[in-house]
Amino acid sequence: MTDFSLILANLFSRKLRAILMLVAIFFAFLIFGVLAGVQNGFNNIGGAAGENRLVTINKINFTQPMPISYIERIRAVEGVARASYANWFGGYYQEGKNQIVTFAIDPEFYMDIYATDYKLSADQRAAFLADRSGLLVGQKLAERWGWKLGDRIPLSSNIYTNKNTGKQTWDFTIVGILEPAQENADTSVAFFHHAYFNESVTFGQDTAGWIVIETTDKALNTDVSKRVDAMFANSPAETATDTEKAFNQAFVGQLGNITLIVTLVVGAAFATILMIVGNTMVMAVRERTKEIGVMKTLGFPSGRIFKMVLGESLLLAMLGGLPALGVAAVLLTMMRKAVGFPGLALTLDFTALGIAIMLALGLLTGIVPAWNALRLNIVTALGRQ
Amino acid sequence: MTALISIQGGAKRFVKGRETITIFDHLDMTIEAGDFIAIMGPSGSGKTTLLNLLGGIDRATSGSITFAGQRLDQMSEGQLSNWRAANVGFIFQFYNLMPALNAARNVELPLLLTSLGSGERRSRVETALKIVGLAERAKHYPREMSGGQQQRVAIARAIVADPKMLLCDEPTGDLDRKTADEILSMLQLLNKEMGKTIIMVTHDPEAARYASRVLHLDKGRFVEQVAA
Numbered sequence: 001m002t003d004f005s006l007i008l009a010n011l012f013s014r015k016l017r018a019i020l021m022l023v024a025i026f027f028a029f030l031i032f033g034v035l036a037g038v039q040n041g042f043n044n045i046g047g048a049a050g051e052n053r054l055v056t057i058n059k060i061n062f063t064q065p066m067p068i069s070y071i072e073r074i075r076a077v078e079g080v081a082r083a084s085y086a087n088w089f090g091g092y093y094q095e096g097k098n099q100i101v102t103f104a105i106d107p108e109f110y111m112d113i114y115a116t117d118y119k120l121s122a123d124q125r126a127a128f129l130a131d132r133s134g135l136l137v138g139q140k141l142a143e144r145w146g147w148k149l150g151d152r153i154p155l156s157s158n159i160y161t162n163k164n165t166g167k168q169t170w171d172f173t174i175v176g177i178l179e180p181a182q183e184n185a186d187t188s189v190a191f192f193h194h195a196y197f198n199e200s201v202t203f204g205q206d207t208a209g210w211i212v213i214e215t216t217d218k219a220l221n222t223d224v225s226k227r228v229d230a231m232f233a234n235s236p237a238e239t240a241t242d243t244e245k246a247f248n249q250a251f252v253g254q255l256g257n258i259t260l261i262v263t264l265v266v267g268a269a270f271a272t273i274l275m276i277v278g279n280t281m282v283m284a285v286r287e288r289t290k291e292i293g294v295m296k297t298l299g300f301p302s303g304r305i306f307k308m309v310l311g312e313s314l315l316l317a318m319l320g321g322l323p324a325l326g327v328a329a330v331l332l333t334m335m336r337k338a339v340g341f342p343g344l345a346l347t348l349d350f351t352a353l354g355i356a357i358m359l360a361l362g363l364l365t366g367i368v369p370a371w372n373a374l375r376l377n378i379v380t381a382l383g384r385q
Numbered sequence: 386m387t388a389l390i391s392i393q394g395g396a397k398r399f400v401k402g403r404e405t406i407t408i409f410d411h412l413d414m415t416i417e418a419g420d421f422i423a424i425m426g427p428s429g430s431g432k433t434t435l436l437n438l439l440g441g442i443d444r445a446t447s448g449s450i451t452f453a454g455q456r457l458d459q460m461s462e463g464q465l466s467n468w469r470a471a472n473v474g475f476i477f478q479f480y481n482l483m484p485a486l487n488a489a490r491n492v493e494l495p496l497l498l499t500s501l502g503s504g505e506r507r508s509r510v511e512t513a514l515k516i517v518g519l520a521e522r523a524k525h526y527p528r529e530m531s532g533g534q535q536q537r538v539a540i541a542r543a544i545v546a547d548p549k550m551l552l553c554d555e556p557t558g559d560l561d562r563k564t565a566d567e568i569l570s571m572l573q574l575l576n577k578e579m580g581k582t583i584i585m586v587t588h589d590p591e592a593a594r595y596a597s598r599v600l601h602l603d604k605g606r607f608v609e610q611v612a613a
Contacts, residue, residue, distance in 0.1 A: 001486075001493050001494075001497065001506075006486075009485040012485070290481065294475075294481045294483075296442075296466070297442055297469065297475050298469065298475065298495050298542075299466045299467065299469040299470025299471075299495065299498050300466065300497075301466045301467075378437075378443070382442075
């Protein structure tokens with residue numbers, strides 16, 4: 001027998017109570033783990049690869065287009081390495097519920113700028129450039145629908161109408177499958193020629209939804225943003241330029257303040273758990289007053305008993321919390337595979353934060369009963385029936 | 386025989402509200418090594434308080450307590466803990482076993498305060514349980530044992546670290562006559578065969594008959610009677 005086995009025996013001396021406390025702690029940390037993973041997913045939108053990428057949109061908001069002619073003027077700005085443009089297509093496959101993130105892009109530069117995110121073979125790149133109705137699909141998207149190179153597929157738009165057919169559907173040939181070049185790359189997307197889009201839509205010709213700029217150095221991002229926006233100041237379509245990461249997060253921000261939601265939900269869960277576990281620990285140690293008195297009588301020093309009681313609450317927090325983080329990591333992996341949302345993961349930072357919170361929970365709930373045990377008078381304890 | 390523990394001018398007073406209650410004053414007593422002392426007296430006479438002072442779990446208001454040349458009244462709390470672990474075995478009226486631990490682990494508890502390895506600890510626990518006749522109940526929990534068996538486990542816990550002195554507070558107070566006699570015979574055996582000095586507080590004259598000396602504590606003074 002060791003002090004640890006003694007702590008373990010005391011912790012489970014009332015099995016039902018111990019299990020209920022463990023379950024409460026488990027669910028609190030499961031919520032923490034999953035929400036932290038979701039927050040990480042949102043934080044990583046844009047990814048590290050986009051550090052020297054800027055996005056220019058219409059100053060009114062991103063739903064308003066800009067003249068496509070802006071692209072040449074932007075390419076001439078000092079500090080701009082490359083620039084490309086795209087439009088949101090609002091795509092879906094067969095039924096409206098099968099939403100597919102689809103962009104009409106400038107084929108020549110767009111995929112070059114995103115070469116850090118997606119791998120595309122030279123053959124497939126050449127095939128895409130050569131075929132105006134060619135479609136590049138991400139690996140995850142292709143796997144989901146069982147698409148392969150050469151497949152002819154129809155994609156529909158919930159915004160635009162094809163003036164050639166009078167319907168909202170365009171036909172495409174899959175000419176390339178995009179593989180992820182980095183962990184956060186989203187391969188549940190599709191890209192097609194902006195020219196194909198531009199010549200067949202009934203409105204919005206010669207406009208771009210946004211322009212992507214690659215700067216020569218991320219240190220120049222601020223200067224380039226200012227130069228671009230100054231260039232179009234007082235024009236009918238003024239621009240707002242920001243980093244790609246900020247743009248994407250602002251886009252997601254429309255869903256609400258994720259950080260605030262995470263903080264409030266986790267905070268409320270922890271406050272509740274803290275009160276339940278703290279109260280139960282105080283009661284549990286109070287019930288063992290006489291036993292603690294006997295241990296002191298046998299010669300156990302007060303400091304050692306203090307450590308044992310504190311160790312009990314720390315062990316409780318760890319036994320409940322660590323498996324919860326493990327389950328959260330598995331759930332996040334399953335969610336990432338199911339919805340194709342990169343960045344849904346329990347990072348080392350959040351794992352460390354979770355463990356730090358477990359330690360804090362253990363210390364906060366254990367300190368009062370441990371202190372009471374430390375100060376316990378033997379004669380008083382033995383006299384208690 | 387040589388003195389094992391003694392109290393000189395011992396006093397114990399409690400302050401309750403505005404009143405000071407004196408349990409005893411100017412108390413002198415000496416217990417020789419190998420003695421088996423029974424302390425009797427009416428309720429509230431201070432028997433348990435005296436036992437607590439001798440066991441180093443309470444402090445006298447004044448006076449000195451000496452154990453084998455060491456002054457207990459001058460020790461810090463930490464020193465007293467170490468002294469108790471090395472020199473005293475306690476046996477209580479209600480056994481006071483840890484309900485979460487089985488018999489063997491209850492007996493092993495005092496050995497966690499020693500530097501003995503796990504093998505040596507296991508061997509000592511087996512020996513102690515054999516002495517009290519409970520080797521086959523080593524894996525049983527207190528709730529699975531009778532009162533007499535629990536008290537025998539408590540005796541095994543008290544002797545496992547081989548202390549010089551056993552302090553027993555009404556050790557048979559919760560037992561029937563037959564079981565009480567078995568427990569008292571065991572204490573007598575520990576005294577005679579293993580040389581343990583035993584100080585036992587009891588209300589029971591039958592229990593006191595097992596001691597070699599009976600001290601009556603009344604109004605803060607001892608009245609000694611030699612056991613029959």
